[in-house]
Amino acid sequence: MRRVEVGGAAPYAVEVGPGLLTRLAVPETPSALIHPADLPAAWVEQAQASLQPHLTVTVPARDECKTLEVFADVLSQLAQAGLPRSGAVVGLGGGAATDLAGFVAASYLRGVAFYTAPTTLLGMVDAAVGGKTGVNLPEGKNLVGAFWPPRAVWCDTATLTTLPDAVFREGAAEAFKHGLMADPSLLDRVVSPDFRPGGALLEDTLADAIAVKAGVVTRDLTEQGERAFLNFGHTLAHALEAVTHQAIPHGEAVAYGMHYAARLSHALGGADLTAHTRAFLRWQRPRRLPPLTFDALAPFIARDKKADSAGVRFVLLRDLAQPYLARVPDDVLRREFDGWQADLAELFPL
Structure with a gap:
């Protein structure tokens, strides 16, 4: 198990390792769990069993959920369920779902607690860390959103075992990018045969890639300077x-x-x-x-x-x-x- 600290005005920790979905816990009550429709049922059930959420909201898969229409629908469901300002939103799934969940948390009642449990490599390395949340417009990606850091991030590496190989390799792009821009030791590790679900290099390489982004966003949360380099x-x-x-x-x-x-x-x-x-x-x-x-x-x-x-x-x-x-x-x-x-x-x- 690895732990990466993200500093700044609202510090939080990113935990990396297997089995984290069985140990999810948030101090705020009640909570709402948001996940995409294509997420394996086993991961949803583990999160529900550990969180005991008041409400579970299923959203479309991948970028189909990152629209103003879906955003508005989720807000309405939270309002209809009576989620109070003292509650929390937990995003479970890939980067698109966690981006949406974070924007929902930032907007509902002008902001409630947000937690995230990314289940894809791309979501773990990129979307889950740094507090960028939002949705897309027809004119471009991520044109509407807010900076709303999570209070904790849980990267359960067991969820990566169900990813198709092509999806895992897709997510590796952000880890490789962190190697180019900040930590060249990542470059060979990311393309190693041991960087794979269950592989010997997975946990440390993933944590080191996350640490690059954690350091940058600690110093520049709202992209006034070096955070732009992550692009x-x-x-x-x-x-x-x-x-x-x-x-x-x-x-x-x-x-x-x-x-x-x-x-x-x-x-x-x-x-x-x-x-x-x-x-x-x-x-x-x-x-x-x-x-x-x-x-x-x-x-x-x-x-x-x-x-x-x-x-x-x-x-x-x-x-x-x-x-x-x-x-x-x-x-x-x-x-x-x-x-x-x-x-x-x-x-x-x-």
């Missing part, structure tokens, strides 16, 4: 998700986006880190992208949350663990997009 690869990734209507899962989009960002980094004078991002793409084996043009993606890139009045900023790397923010000239964006597509054709020939 390495995400500018293109979010555009890919939007233009394909979420047909490309987040972790696979991030893998594609990291390779593009590595190309941009090198084009602007940084170290050539594309061997690392190529190696991860080979290991992850993401689904193929449909035919895409830069012009089709450009409107979504322009809406990126790192944009300001002067334009879009990308997270780039001078070298491993040396991230920075920069505006990239349009001609460089287009040229490297063409090179990125050529790289993908070489990596994944028809």
Whole structure:
């Protein structure tokens, strides 16, 4: 069992290890448990048995739950059940469900206690830590939300045993990203045969990847500075998700986006880190992208949350663990997009 501390104004702990769902407990009463419809019944039953929630709310799977319509429906269910301000919301499931649950907790009665038990690798490494909550709009991902840190995070590694291999590999993208931007020791471990459900490297690698994000959000909860570095690869990734209507899962989009960002980094004078991002793409084996043009993606890139009045900023790397923010000239964006597509054709020939 590993424990990672997240500091700041509202500190909390992230526990990592097997069997945590059987030991869930919150001091607030009553509680509401929110989980996606595709979550294995065994994990829901374990959480219900340990929490004894007043209300259990089932929401659509994956990003289908991250809409204003679902958000409003969940709020109505909590109100109809009479959940008081002294109660708590517990999010159980992947990153989409925990993002929704956190936004519900932040909004209901102007804020109630929030706890989260992520059940996917992506949810554990990324969504569950840092207090970012929210839903999507047709115009882009995560455009509505709030910073609302949880009071505890429980990463039960036993839940990862039921994940399809492709879903586990998808989630590894965020752990690999943490290696590129902060802890290079993660890079080889993430693509090791022992980084797998039940594998010898799983718990420590997962905890060390979480520790990277925990350190960043402790220093910069509301993304005024270095927290933006956690978005390495995400500018293109979010555009890919939007233009394909979420047909490309987040972790696979991030893998594609990291390779593009590595190309941009090198084009602007940084170290050539594309061997690392190529190696991860080979290991992850993401689904193929449909035919895409830069012009089709450009409107979504322009809406990126790192944009300001002067334009879009990308997270780039001078070298491993040396991230920075920069505006990239349009001609460089287009040229490297063409090179990125050529790289993908070489990596994944028809």
